[in-house]
Amino acid sequence: MTLRPLPAPLRERLELAVSAFAEKGFERTRMEDVAEVTGIPKATLYYHFQGKEQILSWLLASLLRDVADAVTRAIAGPGTALDRLDAIVRAQLEVMAARPHACRVLLADISRAGRIPELAVAIGDAFLLPVARLLAEGRTDGSIDSSVDEEATSALIYGAVTVTGLHYLVAHESLDAGRVGDLVAGLLNRGLRAR
Amino acid sequence: MTLRPLPAPLRERLELAVSAFAEKGFERTRMEDVAEVTGIPKATLYYHFQGKEQILSWLLASLLRDVADAVTRAIAGPGTALDRLDAIVRAQLEVMAARPHACRVLLADISRAGRIPELAVAIGDAFLLPVARLLAEGRTDGSIDSSVDEEATSALIYGAVTVTGLHYLVAHESLDAGRVGDLVAGLLNRGLRAR
DNA sequence: TTCGGGCTGGACTTGGGGTCTAAACTAGGG
DNA sequence: CCCTAGTTTAGACCCCAAGTCCAGCCCGAA
Numbered sequence A, B: 001m002t003l004r005p006l007p008a009p010l011r012e013r014l015e016l017a018v019s020a021f022a023e024k025g026f027e028r029t030r031m032e033d034v035a036e037v038t039g040i041p042k043a044t045l046y047y048h049f050q051g052k053e054q055i056l057s058w059l060l061a062s063l064l065r066d067v068a069d070a071v072t073r074a075i076a077g078p079g080t081a082l083d084r085l086d087a088i089v090r091a092q093l094e095v096m097a098a099r100p101h102a103c104r105v106l107l108a109d110i111s112r113a114g115r116i117p118e119l120a121v122a123i124g125d126a127f128l129l130p131v132a133r134l135l136a137e138g139r140t141d142g143s144i145d146s147s148v149d150e151e152a153t154s155a156l157i158y159g160a161v162t163v164t165g166l167h168y169l170v171a172h173e174s175l176d177a178g179r180v181g182d183l184v185a186g187l188l189n190r191g192l193r194a195r
Numbered sequence C: 001t002t003c004g005g006g007c008t009g010g011a012c013t014t015g016g017g018g019t020c021t022a023a024a025c026t027a028g029g030g
Numbered sequence D: 001c002c003c004t005a006g007t008t009t010a011g012a013c014c015c016c017a018a019g020t021c022c023a024g025c026c027c028g029a030a
Helices: A008-024 A031-036 A040-048 A052-076 A083-100 A100-108 A110-115 A118-140 A150-171 A179-190 B009-023 B031-038 B043-050 B052-076 B081-098 B101-110 B109-116 B117-141 B150-171 B177-192
Strands: none
Touching: A008 A031, A008 A052, A008 A100, A008 A150, A031 A040, A031 A052, A031 A083, A031 B052, A052 A083, A052 B109, A083 A100, A083 A179, A100 A150, A100 B081, A118 A150, A150 A179, A150 B043, A150 B150, A179 B150, A179 B177, B009 B031, B009 B052, B009 B101, B031 B043, B031 B052, B052 B081, B052 B117, B081 B101, B081 B109, B081 B117, B081 B150, B101 B150, B117 B150, B150 B177
C-alpha cells in the first residue's frame, strides 16, 4: 500500500479526507481540498502516497479492517452457525452506523474497488470468505439449509446487508443498526435455516 | 437529459460506449475513446451531450428503462404478490444477464448515480417503488408476512439481487439467470412468506 | 440557388493530477 | 556539537484530457 509506514499523526488527520470524499465525491475533491481539510500539505501527501487513488484505497482498507474485525469477533462467538450469521449481519451494520462517511465512499466506489485488486481481495477476506465458511459450517451442524449455495449466498448476504444499510445512510442520513439488524437478520434467518 | 432528441443511428452506436466504460472504467475512458469506439466524432458528441457524465447517464437510463419494463411486466403477471415478487427477481436477473456491460457500469457507478438525481429517481422508480408497493399488496392478500418493513425490505431485495448478479458477472463473466434466480428467489421467498 | 440546421475537423483553453527541486527541519550516533 | 539520513514543505512546473469555439461542410426544403 504505502511504501513507508505512515506516521500516526498523519494517519488520524487523513481520516478527515473521508468526509470530503463523501460530501463532494471522489473526483470532485481536488488534492488541494484534501490538503486543506487534513492540514497535510500536498507535497507531503505525495511523499507518502503514490496518488489520489491510493489515498482512497488506504482509507477504505482501514474501514475494511474494522469490518473484518467485527466479522471475526461475531464468528468466534457462541451458538450455531446460523446464530453467528445473525451476529455477523448485525456487526456489519454497526460498523456502517459507526462510520457512515467511509461506508458511503466505499460503496460509492465499488468500481474503483473492483479495479484495485487489493480492495477486491480485502472485501472478500473481510466478508465473503468468512461468511462462505460459516455457511458450510452451518450445513454441517444442521442449522442452515443444506441446499444453500455458498458462493451465491455469501454475495447475496453481503448485498442485502450493505445496500439496506446504505439506503438508510443515504436516504435518512442515519442508520439504526439495531432495528435494521432485526429486519435484515430476521429475513435472512428465515430464508436460510434448515427446514 | 438531452436538449435535442437523439437521432436513432447515433443512439445505437452510442451503445458501443458502454463496453468501453465497462472495460476500462469511466474515468479511464477518454472522450476520444468514446468517439473512436462509437465512430461518432468528439465534436458531435458535444453537440448532443453536455459532457461525459451525461453520456453515461443517458446510457444507464436506457438500462433502467429495460429494468423498469421487466419489473412492470412481472408485476402485471398472475399469482399472489409473493409469486410476482419471485418473478421480479428473475426478471431483473434476466436483464442483467442480457446486458452485462451496462449492469457492471451502472453498479460500478452508484456514486455518480447518487449524485445525478435523475438516476437515483430512475432506480427508485424502476425497482424500489414497485417492489415496495408489491410488498404492501402482499401483506393485504396474505402471501407476505405482515411484519415486513416495505422500505427496508425493498432495499434489501434490490441489494440481494443486484449484488449477487454482479458477483457472477464480475467473478465469472457470466450469469446464469435461471440458476441464480432459483437461489435468490428461493431464499427471499422463504424469508418473506407469511407464517 | 439560397437558406438553415445538423454535423465535423481542428485548434484552442483550462483545470487539476502529478512531478521536481531545493531548502528547511528533525532525530540519532559519534 | 556536528553529521547524516530521513521527513517535510513551498512553489514552480509539466501534461493530459475535458470541454469550448468556430469556420466550414453537407443536405434537404423552399
